[in-house]
Amino acid sequence: MQMNEQVTTRISRTIATEIGASASQVGAAAGLLDEGATVPFVARYRKEVTGGLDDTQLRTLADRLGYLRELEARRETVSASISDQGKMTDDLAKAIFGAETKAALEDIYLPYKPKRRTKAMIARENGLGPLADAILADRGAEPEVLAAGYLSENVADVKAALNGARDIVAEGLTENAALLGELRTFLQREALVSAKVIPGQEQAGAKFSDYFEHSEAWSKVPSHRALAMMRASNEGVITLDIGPDPEGGKERAEAMVASHLNTRTEGAGDQWLRKMAGWTWRVKLSLTMTVDLMSELRQRAQEEAIQVFARNLKDLLLAAPAGAKATLGLDPGIRTGVKAAVVDATGKVLDTATLYPFQPRMDVRGSEAALLGLIAKHNIELIAIGNGTASRETEKLVSDTLKLLPRGVKAPTKVVVSEAGASVYSASELAAREFPDLDVSLRGAVSIARRLQDPLAELVKIEPKSIGVGQYQHDVDQHRLGKSLEAVVEDAVNAVGVDLNTASAPLLAHVSGLGPSLAEAIVAHRDANGAFDSRKALLDVSRLGPSAFEQCAGFLRIADGEEPLDASSVHPEAYDVARKIVAACGRDVRSLMGDAAALKRVRAEEFVSERFGLPTVRDILGELEKPGRDPRPTFKTATFADGVEQISDLKPGMVLEGTVTNVAAFGAFVDVGVHQDGLVHVSQLADRFVKDPHEVVKAGDVVKVTVVEVDAPRKRIGLSMRKDGGASAKQDRNARGGFDRGNGGPKGGAPKGGGPRGAGPKGGRPQGGKPKSDSGNGALGAALMDAMKKR
Template sequence: MAQTDSAPVQARIAQTIASDIAASPAQVTAAIGLLDGGATVPFVARYRKEATGGLDDTQLRTLSDRLGYLREMEARRETILNSIREQGKLTDDLARAIARAESKATLEDIYLPFKPKRRTKAMIARENGLEPLLRAIQDDRSAAPEALAEGYLTEAVPTVKDALNGARDILTEELSENADLLGKLREFMRAEAMIAARVVPGKEEAGAKFSDYFDHREKWASIPGHRALAILRAAKEEVVTMEIAPDPETGEPRAIATIAATLDTEAGRPGDLWLRDVARWAWRVKFSVSLYVDLLGELRQRAHDEAIKVFARNLHDLLLAAPAGPRATLGLDPGIRTGVKAAVVDATGKLLETATLYPFQPKMDLRGAEAKIIDMVKRHGVELIAIGNGTASRETERMVADTLKLLPPGVRAPTKVVVSEAGASVYSASELAAREFPDLDVSLRGAVSIARRLQDPLAELVKIEPQSIGVGQYQHDVDQRRLSQALDAVVEDAVNAVGVDLNMASAPLLAQVAGLGPALAQAIVAHRDAHGAFPSRRALMEVAGLGPKAFEQCAGFLRIREGEEPLDASSVHPEAYAVARKIVQSCGRDIREIMGQPAALKGLRAEEFVTGEFGLPTIRDIFAELEKPGRDPRPSFKTAQFTDGVEDIKDLKPGMSLEGTVTNVAAFGAFVDIGVHQDGLVHVSQLADRFVKDPHEVVKAGDVVRVRVTEVDIPRKRIGLSMRKQSEGGASPQGQNPRQGKPGPQGPRGKGPGKGSGKAPAKDSGNGALGAALRDAMNRR
């Protein structure tokens, strides 16, 4: 991003961002300079801590996003100033107001009276000479407006009513362009507005999945994002009508009073009565409509932000899930009629063999499937079996479990793991998969992907568009550009946090390394194919098109095992090799003996090695790398042990204790795979024996957890689960409603049905894990 801001503007932007990310303006200014200079967020976060004061990648991502918004706002501020100046209407007070504006909305409110506009009713009224009538009414409140209007009748204004309507149009426009009034009304609406949804008559059956919103009402300010998105989708599908407005009995009169106060009206006089009528008219035809649009936009933005944040966090957890490691793996893509697709890959992910098994209807070749699995396990030394979690997953898992019991003595049974196959079909049909396996049937490529994503989720999932991985809520309803940007940032941060093996990584994985991209990644792979493995990081400079800047950005995130330079296996950047060797020399031992031996560095103080170029944060990072070179931040591999005999939702009974894997985390709870066809929902109120505001405080995608079945709804295929320690359902943790923030008019948590709710509170039996929240959850995509 190019920096063109003036010094005062730079200072204002730095101060604003510093407040947003809990940093100092100096830190923000330094980070902006680095990003403007072409540095990437992962590089700045890892290797420029001295310059930024240790800003982490999350702060830097927020900084980058806010920087774009604020620069756009500053450009708009300058455009508005120039426009008003050219009109000859820029006063000192107006200039100060524009300078103080802290949002684009406020800027646009100020600009409204000066904004070029199409011909309006107020313009026509002014052309017909009715502005003096308005001023006469305002100046002489004791006079009857009808009497004053008689003096302004013309051929263009034939009646008193026409004259007064014209004066009303002028005043309404003036009120609607009053920035202070707009600000007050907008704040009033943000605090008081209710969002209401009502079913469109005749759409009850077609829109049954939105039944919770057929007669729904709650505060605009506190509605959770997932419910807002559900209502927005229902409105888009014309199942419900939606309204955002204050309470008509209490809120609307206050809004009108706010408008009337601007006109300084008093009770009793004819002119005041007319002005208050105009205030009511302005609210009804102007403000209520424009503020509905404003609040709808803010609601959509807020809900999108929340949904994108949930998707990004889930994707981060999935990408950084524990890798099973370099072990021979059999991947199974389950299917009934079309068969179970099988693929064996070796420890490096190289495809060894494929097959299609038909253990189910219509062929029912169970013996043939068992024999083939046993043969592949024995011949290839298979240690892991990855089973996709799609259709026929549980049947396939049971078949595999029975097959492993038939292994001959002396053959170690592989560990079977159910793996999310989200996005596998997208990869199978992609150009990348076609280049990688040009002679392999599309259906078999999915089995390869399933096997590899168990070995290393990160390396395999980067080959798939993040949106196709399917760990979001209402992901297709949100701003796709913003979603893509957020998810791309998550992938980049995850890849660089783990590091990449330069001599084994695929082009898609290399493309996510800081400073690289698809073109340079392909060039690196082409060079590797032509010249063999890279002996050192420095050898990267021989790759066509990879210059000093790209090398600076990427080198620290690339690993070379058993290369010429021991430090190439660590995250120590080549620019700091000299200081790393100085540290090693202080130990009087060879660097290869030091690396990975924390005791060897005891007695050394990081402060002793600080230089003008490298500060204490970098020195400490070097110490950490020498102690554990190339350490992987991901957790150790662990699998859930599903309960024997539980294969279908019909096998579940309330009170059962099961182990499962968290597949998705949403604002309202977590979805857990417990070994049946449907994931169960642990509602946020059931995640812990305490109040939980954010489910991510307790669980993340990929976690193996112990849950208890609380409810089973077989007709709707819904399962309620709990992670609370109580053996029996009871009251929710203190202060927490089981439906977690599903408020009616009575408030955000709710104490009863509330006046005007339109229906009795929804009944949640047991621990309340089903009900409205569960329907929300199951409709989340």
């Protein structure tokens, strides 16, 4: 749809208010995006044009731009339809213009929308329209007396006549945009979400037991509880209903409907109309409103969940890389053996093996000998151990093996890493092309090794949804989820930058302006012609034209090339500015790069031009000071406590080190090395009020925690990061007399048809856990433990 200037301006103003910018900034950014520019490119290299909008603002802008343009297109369609019917008025046109959401626009259009033959239409065909008008006009008259004058061949008696009049008046009410808006606002504020177990489903749906008799305000239901209840409803465990408060809410809704009929007297007509208003609410409007509220709740919960997925994925992708070191990857297994793969510093596979240290073979000595052989042969510096089944047993095997190394030999650093998505990658077409002669099971070990070296470079090979970064992954809109997670991958890859001469095609595919086809073309060109010696050589790649080059060049790095600036994030279009800065310092590029002291003496304002403003010049100075800087943190690992290998080894009061595996709205999940993540509830994350757990922790963080509660039979672990070691939580729980079942999420194992391992903190299982207050900072109790799930 071609937007006129007035519409474009309105959209820009709306978005500007939402993202805290000016309409001109929004308009400029929208123009660049419409021309094909990517968010990472606009955020980094077009700051002068957009006034410095960051990638978060631009992502919101792009998302809202699509919605508001669809709204405008629909607005135009609605206006044209009503005008074609000859029913457009000034007031109606004003209402259509003022509608701010698609829902509000559809409410206005409802009376004019072409529809199938209704009961009200039939009643009018039977001559009952005047009867409805007569009842509305004379509130003192008896409706039955009025109805007697409208009997006919098609209207057998007074009751049929009144039913027809009722259908006509009711249709007017159900198509009254003002009434619909009032009812929607009332219910959004007052409605309750109620869940009740279906008789006979108590045992089968035990994991949803917190919702067997549950009710709370619609407006305050957090994402994880909403999705848990919807899953329980879909699985036939509970009935789920949304409606006004039983204590007078229905009567208030009926009164709101009646108010639009101006029923103010006790005349017979008004009494009949009030009854008819109640019938309209019960039979017509309440169902429509319930469906709308359920849909809105689902959308709201999904959006919140997707935001959690996106933040967690970003943390995983931007986790600290261990670096280019020879690495041994171990994919633990019991009966099928531990799969081992050695990769060199560049990720090339050097060796593979399968070890059988566990049942049924119990070849511990042979496994130790094999590990020692691989370590010695390939000078292993890192050992990556997948965190799946037999992870702790495998880690113990490695620890025992490292003790056998000769005195003076430096032992490799062992690290337990998340293997979420490794099996998906192993069986993928990409893995088959990359390792055509390697067994599927061994490909997983390669992936585990590489993701320790560089999480970003390896994780981009896996569909984001398979990495496992949140709750109820398979219950949300998959298209919306995929789009959001792909945006996160794109932002992460471009924030770090990519080595043009070593990057795989899957990694290059996420670089601004490229995509799978051009990424494959770059790799093919590199294979045929050798390493690129400059960024400008990219223009020799088949199908990579000036537009794609402009988008991608700044995010691609070439180390030790003919142009030193190619190793930085300075865009080729700004090389002249960089060279002027270098000349002003009386140096050459190679000697100046990294010399912070010399660059501190440069005034950025002196190099501003019509094309390149102060933001770009400052970025160039920053890049010259720290060329090719990696925004990711320094690599460090958690050290699991000796002798703590399973949940039964945990005791309240233990202080342990662990790795944050996932962050949810109600807290953070931490791997302390016992095959079962513990939960640090939001109230136990810090010695202060925490509204959002992401303020304190992110996936991949190494943290110290105190064990607060252990429930081995139900596989639940409560942890605390507070200085008091969770004492406040214990006191509160004791005061309540033990576990507070609360209204937490479903407990334990995965439901049938659940997602792959990794869809939740360790797999697609339901999670939940309601704090004592909706603020999320209630005391830690069993409700928090209910969010636990087996890895």
